[in-house]
Amino acid sequence: MAPPDRDRRPILCGEVRTSVLRTSEALTARTAAQLLNLRPDEHVLLSERPNLRVASPQLLTGVDCRLPSLNGSRPRAVGTVAARAVLTEGRVLQASAFARLVPGGGDHRKPWGHYLLRPGVVEPLGRHQDGEFTEGFLAAAPLPGGVLNPGAVAERLLDEVLRHRLLDQRAPFKSGRTRLRWVALPAAGDGVTSIERFTVAADGLRTVALRVAPADPSAVAALCEDLALHDWLLTTLVALVERSRLGSGDREAVLTALRPVVDHLLHLWMPGARVPDVLSGVWETLERRPGFSRQWQALVQRIRDQVALQTVSLPRPVLADS
Amino acid sequence: MTEQIFRETTAEPRTQSLPLAHVSLELGHLYMEDFEEGPDRLREHFARVKPWADAARQAAVVMSGNGRARVSTCFLVDDYFTQFSSPRELVPLLLGEAKAAGLEIDYLARESACAQADGVALAASVESRLVESPPEGSDGSRPGVREVGWLSNGQRTPSSSTAEAMGRVVPWTPPSEAGARRHSIFVDVELWNEDPRRTWSCPFLAAVWQLARLGLLRHRGSPVLEPRALRPDQTLPETWSALPPLLRLNDAAAPFAAYRTTSVLPSRFLPIEHAVRVILSQVEADAAALRQVAERAAAEGTQVPEEIADRAAYVFYPGP
Numbered sequence: 208m209a210p211p212d213r214d215r216r217p218i219l220c221g222e223v224r225t226s227v228l229r230t231s232e233a234l235t236a237r238t239a240a241q242l243l244n245l246r247p248d249e250h251v252l253l254s255e256r257p258n259l260r261v262a263s264p265q266l267l268t269g270v271d272c273r274l275p276s277l278n279g280s281r282p283r284a285v286g287t288v289a290a291r292a293v294l295t296e297g298r299v300l301q302a303s304a305f306a307r308l309v310p311g312g313g314d315h316r317k318p319w320g321h322y323l324l325r326p327g328v329v330e331p332l333g334r335h336q337d338g339e340f341t342e343g344f345l346a347a348a349p350l351p352g353g354v355l356n357p358g359a360v361a362e363r364l365l366d367e368v369l370r371h372r373l374l375d376q377r378a379p380f381k382s383g384r385t386r387l388r389w390v391a392l393p394a395a396g397d398g399v400t401s402i403e404r405f406t407v408a409a410d411g412l413r414t415v416a417l418r419v420a421p422a423d424p425s426a427v428a429a430l431c432e433d434l435a436l437h438d439w440l441l442t443t444l445v446a447l448v449e450r451s452r453l454g455s456g457d458r459e460a461v462l463t464a465l466r467p468v469v470d471h472l473l474h475l476w477m478p479g480a481r482v483p484d485v486l487s488g489v490w491e492t493l494e495r496r497p498g499f500s501r502q503w504q505a506l507v508q509r510i511r512d513q514v515a516l517q518t519v520s521l522p523r524p525v526l527a528d529s
Numbered sequence: 530m531t532e533q534i535f536r537e538t539t540a541e542p543r544t545q546s547l548p549l550a551h552v553s554l555e556l557g558h559l560y561m562e563d564f565e566e567g568p569d570r571l572r573e574h575f576a577r578v579k580p581w582a583d584a585a586r587q588a589a590v591v592m593s594g595n596g597r598a599r600v601s602t603c604f605l606v607d608d609y610f611t612q613f614s615s616p617r618e619l620v621p622l623l624l625g626e627a628k629a630a631g632l633e634i635d636y637l638a639r640e641s642a643c644a645q646a647d648g649v650a651l652a653a654s655v656e657s658r659l660v661e662s663p664p665e666g667s668d669g670s671r672p673g674v675r676e677v678g679w680l681s682n683g684q685r686t687p688s689s690s691t692a693e694a695m696g697r698v699v700p701w702t703p704p705s706e707a708g709a710r711r712h713s714i715f716v717d718v719e720l721w722n723e724d725p726r727r728t729w730s731c732p733f734l735a736a737v738w739q740l741a742r743l744g745l746l747r748h749r750g751s752p753v754l755e756p757r758a759l760r761p762d763q764t765l766p767e768t769w770s771a772l773p774p775l776l777r778l779n780d781a782a783a784p785f786a787a788y789r790t791t792s793v794l795p796s797r798f799l800p801i802e803h804a805v806r807v808i809l810s811q812v813e814a815d816a817a818a819l820r821q822v823a824e825r826a827a828a829e830g831t832q833v834p835e836e837i838a839d840r841a842a843y844v845f846y847p848g849p
Contacts, residue, residue, distance in 0.1 A: 248654035248748045254540035267813055269663035287660060287813075288669050304669070318708055319662035320810040320836035324819065352668065359670035 216393035217328075218337055219419070219427050220344055221305025222358035223435035224365045226384045227298065227443070231377040233471065234297035236261065242373050243292050257480050263292040263368075265425075267326055268360045271316065274308070274335055275343030275354045282335040284308070285316045289327030290360050292368045293432055296475055301435060302365035304357035305428045308340065327424060329355065341390045345404075345414040358386060380467040381450075382443045387413040387435040391427050394418040400488045405434075413438055420485045430486045437478050437499055444472060444506050453509060462517050465510055473510070476503050544750040544817030548784035549825055550599040552589040553742040554582060555792040556632055559606045559623070561613040563849075568622060570849065575630035578793045581844040582632060585791040592789070594830045599783035604634045605738065608769035609641040610731070616772045617765040624778065635782035636756055642774030643734040643741070647755075649748045652729045655737050656720065660813045662707045681717040682807045683707040718804040732804035736812070739805060739841050741775075744786030744822060745814040756785045788826055788833045790841045795848030802843055809838040 228234065234242060239261040240251040249264035268288045273281035290304040305327065312330025322328070343354075350356045365384075394400055395418065404416040415434060419427055451464035478500060479490040493499050556578055563570055582602070589598035604623065620637065627634050644652045664684050676685070683706040687699070706713035720733045740746050741754045757773040758780065759765070766772055775785065794802070814837055826833040834840050 246654075246657050247650065248657070250539075250542040250749050252540050252542065254537050256535065256537060267660045268669055269660055270667050270669050271663045271665045272668035283665075285663075316708060318810060318836065320838055323660055323811070323813045324835060324837075326813060326816060350668075352670070353666050354668055356669045359668070363672060 216421065217307045217309045218340065218393075219305060219307050219391040219424050220340075220355075220357065220389065221303060221428055221431060222361050222386060222388045223301055223303045223432050224358070224361045224384055224386055225299065225301045225435050225439035226365060226369065227378050227380070227382045227471075228294065228300045228374065229369055229376045229378045230374045231379060234294065234373075236297075238373060239294045239297050242368065242371055243294060245292065245368075254481070258475070258477055259296050260481065261294045261297075265289045265291050265326065266364070267323075268304075269319070269322070270306075270329060270355060272356075273354050274331055274340050275346070275350055276336075276339040277342045277346065278339060280339070281343075281354065282331050282333050283316075284329045284331040284335075284355060285312065286322045286329035287326055288329070288355075288357050288360050289428075290357075290364050292364055295436060298471055299436060299439065299475065300365065300368060301432050302361040302368065303428055303432050303435075304360035304364070305424065305431075306355070306357060307424050308335075310335070337392060341392065341416065344390055345388060345406075345416060348410075358388060379471050380443075380447060382439075382446065383411075385413065385435065385439045385442060386411065387415060387431065387438060389415040389417065389431045389434075391417040391419045391431075394420050400486045402489045402492050405493065417489060422483065422485050426483055426486060430482050430489060433479065433482060434489070434493075437476070437503075440472060440475055441499060441503055444468065444503065447472075448506055448509065453513060458513065458517050458520070461513060465513065468510060469514070473507055476500070476507075542750055544747055544815065544821070545752055546821040546825075547744045547752050547786045547818075549744055549822065550601045550783035550785070550787040551593045551789065551831060552585065552598060552600045553785065553787035553790045554585050554589075554600050554602045555742070555790065555794070556582060556602050556604050556627065556634060558794065558798070559604070561607065561611040564613050564619070568626060571623065571626040572629065573849065575627050575632055577846055577848050579630045579632055581793045581846055585793065585842075585844065588791070589789075592832070594832065599787075601635045601783040601785055601787065602633060603636040603638060603742070603785065605638050605640055606769075607640045609639075609644060609729075609734065612769055615765075615767050616769060617767055620765050620776075620778075633779060635777070635779040636785050637776045637778055638738070638741075638754075639769055639772060639774055640734060640738075641769070642754055643737040644729050646753060646774040649753050651737050651741075651746065651748075651753060652721075652733060654748065655740060655746075655812060656733075658813045659808070659811050661811055664707070678720050678722065679717055680720055680808060680811060681715065682810075683709070683713060683715050685715075685717065716803060716807050718807050720808075732801050733808060735801055736805045736808035739790060739809060740812065740814065740837075742786060742790045743788075743837065743840055745818045745837065747815045747818055750817070788822065788831060788840065791844065792841070793844045793846065796845040797848075799845055802841075805841070806838045809841065810836065812837065 243251050243263035246264040252262040254260045271285045274284050288306045293301045306329040309328050398420040400419045406414045447468050451461045589600050686704045704715040706715050719730050721729045746753050754775050756775045756777040758777040
């Protein structure tokens with residue numbers, strides 16, 4: 208088969224919301240499958256190696272809106288945004304919404320059935336420029352109304368799953384939600400996947416720009432979910448360690464504060480676990496600089512040292528009690 | 530390319546494919562009112578259908594692109610809105626009258642099968658696959674403009690009560706059809722009501738029926754509403770619920786599901802089938818099933834319209 212014409216390969220864009228699942232105990236595979244059974248006639252996808260990851264079937268939301276751009280020329284686009292919910296180790300919930308911008312949609316909106324045959328594809332009507340779109344979409348401000356907003360789709364899905372009756376609404380620790388907005392442009396030349404930007408803006412929005420080799424859009428979205436998951440883990444761990452006042456005098460209070468970290472977070476770190484080879488360059492770059500795993504390991508080591516110190520110095524009765 | 534060594538089947542869903550005919554030809558829909566008028570009504574029905582059924586077969590050959598066409602025939606009996614007669618009494622009568630007119634019914638379906646068949650809630654599954662056509666300005670931030678239990682082909686007139694509550698007098702705005710050509714033909718279809726239990730509307734079940742005939746329904750990757758014949762030792766049952774949801778009457782028949790459907794119906798069915806079209810154009814069908822149909826058609830050199838709603842053709846004859 209001839210290699211696809213690079214200039215005609217579509218851009219992918221999306222947004223991921225990540226939150227702790229508000230339940231006192233992590234969900235088992237079975238309960239997780241119930242939680243994410245968003246469509247009765249489709250499978251919930253379940254993977255248990257190397258960790259438990261459960262993904263809902265994909266849902267579509269119809270859009271007929273403008274594409275973002277910085278220069279104000281906002282072409283109209285019509286299609287569907289695909290969304291799914293993903294639960295890792297029964298504990299971290301993500302809602303991910305994404306779309307492929309496929310040019311050649313003509314100048315007029317087609318019958319709706321046309322778009323439903325292309326799930327997750329948004330067709331710009333008329334001309335648009337990839338660079339304009341990328342800059343407009345990744346600008347850190349909230350997207351203006353009437354402009355393609357996968358984040359809003361993800362947000363709604365996240366809220367819907369978090370309200371599920373299976374959840375007792377008791378999160379084991381305090382944590383925030385993170386938002387990661389991403390764009391994947393076709394890789395140039397030899398088609399090697401790379402990351403061009405990972406920015407954390409003041410308002411908490413993470414923006415990622417990738418260059419990707421030809422790959423399934425769902426795999427690219429999964430890579431961004433993986434980035435968002437580990438960014439959330441790191442953010443959450445940093446905040447919990449800070450709140451525990453690690454290094455202050457009261458070791459027992461520190462340990463109490465860190466207990467949920469040990470119980471619920473430390474085993475979740477597995478960057479790139481399911482990323483296919485063709486997309487794996489992204490993690491290699493991030494591990495070189497800033498070194499996500501380096502920071503994580505350093506924090507984990509600090510926590511383990513505290514636990515070890517405490518165990519050595521604990522008086523007997525407390526030990527017996529625990 | 531490196532081969533993937535480790536796989537988990539629960540992480541990679543499979544969709545089974547179905548055998549396909551070129552055309553699924555529907556020879557009629559039977560309701561209690563028709564039945565109550567006696568065997569003469571059935572005889573008249575099949576006599577009127579026959580010439581159109583023949584024409585539909587010829588058209589199927591023209592469209593198959595290879596000089597031959599696999600055509601299967603089907604007939605739908607209502608046992609959902611009202612139950613009448615019994616399979617033991619009705620089926621032989623139906624087959625006899627069809628045969629007298631020179632027609633053969635290959636498959637007989639019960640209407641309730643479109644709501645629920647073999648333990649699968651088909652209608653509910655299809656409803657969960659509706660993705661409404663978005664009005665201009667939909668950027669993903671608002672949920673679908675869905676009125677619960679209704680589906681339209683455009684934008685409704687804004688509710689006057691909302692405007693009044695905000696203390697404004699808003700002049701009436703007409704509803705509009707999405708993609709209208711100059712003027713709108715706005716349709717709002719009731720999908721179901723609760724009285725007190727959920728009752729699916731006739732157009733909604735008819736849309737499920739079309740999707741089944743087009744081979745586009747699956748439940749977690751498996752085919753649903755698969756035709757079954759009676760066992761050789763089995764006789765036609767007394768109750769409809771004891772009859773297979775989709776009964777194969779002819780062992781030599783072409784497959785039930787097909788690339789296209791043709792339904793020969795009296796013209797009073799026109800509004801229902803318009804509503805079916807409104808529904809079909811907003812259903813996100815199983816992507817793998819769609820792909821299987823497209824690949825098979827391409828391999829056979831048969832053209833299948835891209836849009837699902839365009840795969841259904843009708844003959845509306847002047848009829849009772």
